[in-house]
Amino acid sequence: MAIKVKFFASLREQLPGTVDRVDAAGVATVADVWARATEAKTMPEHVLCSVNLEHRTADDAVADGDEVAFFPPVTGG
Amino acid sequence: MAVVIREVAFDPHDEERAHAATLAAGSFGATATFVGTMRDFNEGDGVTAMTLEHYPGMTERELEAVVTDALERWDVIDALIVHRVGDILPGEPIVLTAVWSAHRGAAFDACRFLMEALKSRAPFWKKETLADGSTRWVERNTPASA
Numbered sequence: 498m499a500i501k502v503k504f505f506a507s508l509r510e511q512l513p514g515t516v517d518r519v520d521a522a523g524v525a526t527v528a529d530v531w532a533r534a535t536e537a538k539t540m541p542e543h544v545l546c547s548v549n550l551e552h553r554t555a556d557d558a559v560a561d562g563d564e565v566a567f568f569p570p571v572t573g574g
Numbered sequence: 575m576a577v578v579i580r581e582v583a584f585d586p587h588d589e590e591r592a593h594a595a596t597l598a599a600g601s602f603g604a605t606a607t608f609v610g611t612m613r614d615f616n617e618g619d620g621v622t623a624m625t626l627e628h629y630p631g632m633t634e635r636e637l638e639a640v641v642t643d644a645l646e647r648w649d650v651i652d653a654l655i656v657h658r659v660g661d662i663l664p665g666e667p668i669v670l671t672a673v674w675s676a677h678r679g680a681a682f683d684a685c686r687f688l689m690e691a692l693k694s695r696a697p698f699w700k701k702e703t704l705a706d707g708s709t710r711w712v713e714r715n716t717p718a719s720a
Contacts, residue, residue: 506699507711550632572712573698
């Protein structure tokens with residue numbers, strides 16, 4: 498019963514030692530995953546989120562077994 | 575369609591030719607390509623190297639979605655995206671977008687779309703190394719008009 502959590506780029510460096518999975522019990526949204534993984538740190542402005550490799554927002558639902566990721570604005574190309 | 579992530583330097587013209595060779599000869603009348611190359615300057619500072627991070631799995635999915643969108647929106651025969659990750663030096667190609675179509679209009683428009691869409695959607699992040707050895711994350715892409 499867990500949700501996998503990933504952080505990328507500058508966000509990963511700003512949050513050293515953050516857990517890579519959280520207990521799914523009581524977690525309903527992407528924002529809940531952030532709160533549990535970061536010990537309720539304020540989510541920085543402009544942070545992007547994904548669930549199971551698709552862009553999502555902080556209010557979107559998550560379920561046990563999902564992979565949730567947080568990252569700064571993308572800068573490819 | 576093809577989407578390729580390269581961890582080592584690539585020749586965009588070889589990539590374009592190799593993909594074109596998979597298409598039926600005579601089936602297309604236009605090929606539009608865009609090559610993005612690493613600069614040795616950014617925001618007034620000299621840049622000596624860059625590291626491109628990505629989100630394996632999601633990056634490929636987003637690039638495939640971008641190509642699918644282009645194929646649905648324009649009358650094109652095929653499209654290719656090649657994107658570098660890892661450690662990159664000035665002058666090396668970062669990205670290739672290529673579109674094949676019967677006529678030039680769709681090729682030009684779809685090629686531009688691929689670049690703008692991937693820059694806004696695909697999870698890549700650039701970290702620059704400056705001349706003094708310090709590093710910094712690129713916080714946003716330059717606008718398309720720049």
